[in-house]
Amino acid sequence: MNYADPMEIVSTAWVNFITPFSFPLWNKTIPVLATATPEAENAPLVLGGVLLSLVVIYLASKIGGELSNNIGLPPVLGELVGGVVVGVSALHLLVFPESGADSSSSVIMSFLQSTGGLSPDAGVGVFQTQSEVVSVLAELGVIILLFEIGLESNFRELMDVGIQALLVAVVGVAVPFAAGTAGLMILFGIPAVPAIFAGAALTATSIGITSKVLSELGRLNSKEGQIILGAAVIDDVIGIIVLAVVASLAKTGKVDVSNVFYLIISASAFLLGAILLGKVFNKSFMMIAEKLKTRGSLVIPAFIFAFIMAYLAAAIHLEAILGAFAAGLVLDETDKRKELERQVCPIADMFVPIFFVTVGAKTDLGVLNPAVPSNREGLIIAIFLIVVAIAGKVVTGLAVFGQPQINRLAIGVGMIPRGEVGLVFAGVGSASGALSEATEAAIIMMVILTTFLAPPLLRFVFQEAPAVPVKESD
Incomplete structure (x- = not known):
């Protein structure tokens, strides 16, 4: 008897459950997983992309915040500038589709391709889903x-x-x-x-x-x-x-x-x-x-x-x-x-x-x-x-x-x-x-x-x- 992949079952069930409840935060319906769900075998890479994004975010916020605080300015200003540095304006460590970027311009996606076996074709879906998850966390x-x-x-x-x-x-x-x-x-x-x-x-x-x-x-x-x-x-x-x-x-x-x-x-x-x-x-x-x-x-x-x-x-x-x-x-x-x-x-x-x-x-x-x-x-x-x-x-x-x-x-x-x-x-x-x-x-x-x-x-x-x-x- 052939058994279905548990990851695929969970992924399909989650999409079927959450799709009717897409939540209009800031008047923008967020397509939760359903619009760009990668294949089940790429799910760990989506998680990996989100985790690496959070590493970049926290490093940028702490380094920027500390530098800003040391010169007598609000830490939040340093967090903003840190985001500019790691984002589409400079290092491309943290980029998003709405900024005109794609998977090929993301340093994190390139890292996953070289270390995690992510193919360029699958990278498109992984990049889209990873970006949506980070955006939801930001909201x-x-x-x-x-x-x-x-x-x-x-x-x-x-x-x-x-x-x-x-x-x-x-x-x-x-x-x-x-x-x-x-x-x-x-x-x-x-x-x-x-x-x-x-x-x-x-x-x-x-x-x-x-x-x-x-x-x-x-x-x-x-x-x-x-x-x-x-x-x-x-x-x-x-x-x-x-x-x-x-x-x-x-x-x-x-x-x-x-x-x-x-x-x-x-x-x-x-x-x-x-x-x-x-x-x-x-x-x-x-x-x-x-x-x-x-x-x-x-x-x-x-x-x-x-x-x-x-x-x-x-x-x-x-x-x-x-x-x-x-x-x-x-x-x-x-x-x-x-x-x-x-x-x-x-x-x-x-x-x-x-x-x-x-x-x-x-x-x-x-x-x-x-x-x-x-x-x-x-x-x-x-x-x-x-x-x-x-x-x-x-x-x-x-x-x-x-x-x-x-x-x-x-x-x-x-x-x-x-x-x-x-x-x-x-x-x-x-x-x-x-x-x-x-x-x-x-x-x-x-x-x-x-x-x-x-x-x-x-x-x-x-x-x-x-x-x-x-x-x-x-």
Whole structure:
């Protein structure tokens, strides 16, 4: 009697099960294994390709992050640059089909051919499947990142900052978004959807980068420091809503006003409902966590909740990352928030670098090479985005009123760095297919430069004028 190959049975069963459930993350249906499943005998090579990709990713993230940290810059910037180095722009260690690469241009595929007996013909399927698995891991990484950001966002502290932070945040979102979108459409003739996507990428502010610099300067508890941090939190909330709107617009390729209103209302209602849910859910969550006695009794229920919220957001045509962010906001109110943050941190350390390195690896900076005539427009777009990104945040200090001695320039400069939040926009835009190579690379250049400039500029502007201390009544 002839028995079927167990690997083939498992592979076929998995494909038949998962195909109906292809999940529309970032409005892009991911073809899970079914579209490019290699023969069963090549399955170990797919695993080998994924493992080698992870080795490259983690080496790039750690080396880049350490070098960046040693020169006083955020590690996330080094992870991005590390991804650029190992990706399609340089070493071709980590390349993806959506970047225009194929199996013949992948160093990992060449290594598998020379050491694992992979044939060139089979390499096409292995490369496709390996790339899809790494992309899914990267998308899972950004979901975990937004869940972590939600855990770190404290609405009670945000309310204490007052109307000043709200005005700064609104101006910091509206000005760069409007100027960037209109400028790209009018000056460069870019279609509405990619122009809106690029404009939305200009709205972000990195809480992590700004808070680190303010802490090093001893200005974290100053009036300027609290306004900056409060505005950055609101900026992220507004930015997530904007991201949900523009990413959904990429589905249809056109701007539907009624759809925009629906998304704004549904996104706002989703976040508000999540916050209200927190008051009811927190006690139930803690009761469940306290009854569980095995490993992961706190963090596993938290991730179950986060993934359910991510699914619900996707089910109502929002972004999965919005649901993860909302889940973080809900669990932020629990009694064990600090413990939960501590347990989520190592998981984020494993998955989040995959996202950042992958974003860098997929970015072909060669499209900004001024020596190539066809690239010069992309370089000009990058310069335009950088100018709007800096000016659009610096003017936010003018929104502060009733504070004659406050350092308005410091507030504006503190809102400049995009950091990991800006990369989220770039990554989602890339996954949706809304951005051209030149526009995506221009956004990455904007994120890099604003992140580089913010720390030294903050030090400079705080040295120029004394910060206003926070009064006890505030």
